[in-house]
Amino acid sequence: MTSDQIKREMKKAIRKANLEINPEVKPYIDAYEGTFSQVLKENCRVAVEKGMPLCQDTGLLEFFCWKGRELILDRTLQDILDEAVAEVYTAEPFRYSSVADPLFDRKNRMNDTPAMVHLFETEGDGLKIRFLVKGGGSENLSRLYMMTPSSTPEEIQNKIVEHIGEAGARSCPPLKVGVGLGGTSEKAMLLSKMALTESVHSHHADERYATLERETKEAINALQVGFQGLGTGMTCYSVRIMDCATHIATLPLAISVDCYICRTGEVIFENG
Amino acid sequence: MDDKNDIISYEAGTQINYTGEIIIMRDAAQKRLLEYFSRTGQLPLDLKNKIIFYAGPAKTPEGETIGAIGPTTSQRMDKFLDLLFQNGVIGTVGKGKRTETAVQACSEHKTCYFLTPSGAAASLSSRVKSHEVILFEDLQSEAIQRITVEDFPLVVAIDAEGKTIWEK
Numbered sequence: 001m002t003s004d005q006i007k008r009e010m011k012k013a014i015r016k017a018n019l020e021i022n023p024e025v026k027p028y029i030d031a032y033e034g035t036f037s038q039v040l041k042e043n044c045r046v047a048v049e050k051g052m053p054l055c056q057d058t059g060l061l062e063f064f065c066w067k068g069r070e071l072i073l074d075r076t077l078q079d080i081l082d083e084a085v086a087e088v089y090t091a092e093p094f095r096y097s098s099v100a101d102p103l104f105d106r107k108n109r110m111n112d113t114p115a116m117v118h119l120f121e122t123e124g125d126g127l128k129i130r131f132l133v134k135g136g137g138s139e140n141l142s143r144l145y146m147m148t149p150s151s152t153p154e155e156i157q158n159k160i161v162e163h164i165g166e167a168g169a170r171s172c173p174p175l176k177v178g179v180g181l182g183g184t185s186e187k188a189m190l191l192s193k194m195a196l197t198e199s200v201h202s203h204h205a206d207e208r209y210a211t212l213e214r215e216t217k218e219a220i221n222a223l224q225v226g227f228q229g230l231g232t233g234m235t236c237y238s239v240r241i242m243d244c245a246t247h248i249a250t251l252p253l254a255i256s257v258d259c260y261i262c263r264t265g266e267v268i269f270e271n272g
Numbered sequence: 273m274d275d276k277n278d279i280i281s282y283e284a285g286t287q288i289n290y291t292g293e294i295i296i297m298r299d300a301a302q303k304r305l306l307e308y309f310s311r312t313g314q315l316p317l318d319l320k321n322k323i324i325f326y327a328g329p330a331k332t333p334e335g336e337t338i339g340a341i342g343p344t345t346s347q348r349m350d351k352f353l354d355l356l357f358q359n360g361v362i363g364t365v366g367k368g369k370r371t372e373t374a375v376q377a378c379s380e381h382k383t384c385y386f387l388t389p390s391g392a393a394a395s396l397s398s399r400v401k402s403h404e405v406i407l408f409e410d411l412q413s414e415a416i417q418r419i420t421v422e423d424f425p426l427v428v429a430i431d432a433e434g435k436t437i438w439e440k
Contacts (some may be wrong), residue, residue: 036288043395047340048342052394056330056340056413057373093339095413106300108412137345137367139391170345170368171392211323228389229368229436230427261391 001127001269003073003080010084013062013265017133018053018094022262024200025151025237028174029260034232051093053259057135058094061085062116064194070125078117078215086111097136112177118190125271130197133263138171138256142192145186147251153212156181160255161219164236166236169229172259176200176237177220179213183244188252191242196258197266199240213239237262273361282384282428284435289423290386294365295327296417298344301408302352317407320360327404328413333374338403338419340393343367346385348426350374357381360414365426369438386426392420399424 021029021044029040047054063081073080089096089112098113099106143163147156160179168175178198180191203210220236227233237260246252258264283420298307309348325353326349330339346366353374364382367390368381378385388396400419407416430436 035427036392036425039389039392039395043389043392046398047394050333050336050397052333052336052340052397053330054340054394055391056328056342056393057344058330058340093331093333093336095328095340097413108414140345153312170347172367182355230387259391269381 001071002272003075006127006269007080007084007087009267009269010081010131011088012079013267014088014131014133015264016264017131018058018092019047019051021047021054022264023187024260025260028234028237031226031245032233034227035230036228045127053092053094054263055135055259056095057137058089058097058127059110059133059135060112060116060139062118062132062134062193064118064130065118065121065219066122066128066196066232068124068126069121077119078115080194081115081117085115086113108218120212122265127269128199128266130194131264132193132196135172135259138175138259139259141167141255142189143255144189145253145255146185147253149249149251152249153208156253157212157216157219159253160216160239161223162239164220164225164257165223166226168223168235168257171257173225173229174227174237174260175220176236176258176262177216178258179216179238179239179241179249180252180256181241181243182246183251183252183253183264184247186245189256191244192254192256195240195242196256198240200262201249202238202240204241204243209241209243213241222238284428284431284437286428288386288426290426291422291424292420293323293420295319295322295421296325296327296329296408298328298414299327299348300411300414301416302349302355303343304407304408306352306355314425320396321362322360322363323363324356325365325388325419329397329417330413332403336397338397338400341397341400342393343388343390346370346417347374352408353377357383360406370430374434378430379432382432384428384432385425385430387429388424388426396424
């Protein structure tokens with residue numbers, strides 16, 4: 001595999017994620033009958049027909065890359081993915097949503113870079129890349145809480161439900177909720193993002209965490225925030241927890257959410 | 273809904289298909305307007321009887337009137353509401369709940385806040401019949417823009433009496 005092959009496949013996947021509704025969430029949209037339901041259904045059709053993105057907020061791109069330690073490329077994955085994003089966003093009728101300098105200038109970079117790249121080393125010579133097309137509305141709901149080591153599962157659940165109850169309507173529900181537990185503060189945030197790349201039907205392998213996922217999802221749905229925050233239909237597609245060992249004095253709890261169109265993708269490149 | 277009297281009559285929860293003019297602006301443009309107003313006591317454009325849509329459309333594809341368009345989070349714009357209402361704005365359009373201060377401001381000035389569907393940007397673009405950038409072109413998608421729309425789906429979320437769809 002070459003850098004250019006990787007770029008080519010990633011460009012296809014990034015374009016598709018912006019135009020074609022995620023097949024995992026389409027049945028939920030099809031089943032929704034409340035306010036604006038016709039427009040939401042029509043949108044999935046029109047986006048493909050017109051080659052227009054499902055949402056005008058075509059986001060920042062977050063990549064999670066598992067790269068075999070024997071895989072040698074002629075440039076960095078950051079460079080390859082920056083090129084992929086810039087080329088797709090320049091060619092397609094998407095929105096340039098990145099601004100250079102977050103505080104003073106906020107000048108549009110006119111290519112939607114930089115790609116937010118997270119790199120993990122694995123055995124072998126393969127490469128797996130998962131990504132999120134992450135809009136600003138859902139990103140603004142990211143939270144980190146440094147809970148205490150003696151916190152109970154109920155307290156963890158309540159914290160998540162309280163946050164979604166207060167802010168969930170701003171983030172285009174139904175939501176996919178990613179939770180990072182343990183590690184350090186930044187590790188928990190990263191885990192919560194990686195949890196958003198998992199299927200809405202997946203569960204934690206440990207039954208205790210899987211139960212917490214299920215019960216938290218039910219509690220969020222009981223809030224009845226609903227599609228578009230309008231009170232009907234589901235509020236939460238799934239809650240997915242990813243955990244990590246942590247310090248004796250800490251229990252980081254990170255929450256990330258994805259909006260109802262869940263623009264994600266995965267590309268696997270077999271051996272070099 | 274073409275004049276102020278019509279708008280005042282809609283109650284929270286009412287669904288409307290709006291046809292008419294809308295002015296688009298969001299974070300960056302309103303920040304500039306506020307700076308301009310603080311300095312000069314006036315605005316560089318006339319907002320009397322206008323409806324403001326918090327949005328930043330995607331690029332316009334070849335042969336289309338406008339690109340994908342949809343609402344951004346209104347709560348971030350609450351701090352600019354006084355500026356808009358002082359200058360004659362009669363309605364705002366966006367997504368999500370607003371602060372209690374915003375609800376009070378809407379009711380005090382007898383204006384409505386409307387929701388329009390988010391994540392429906394390809395579909396909404398087909399309801400836009402004209403589009404022009406009118407100010408701050410350098411802000412790109414965040415420039416102030418004028419559109420005319422046909423059958424644009426809205427729900428009254430805060431009405432002119434200060435009632436909201438979120439009160440249970």
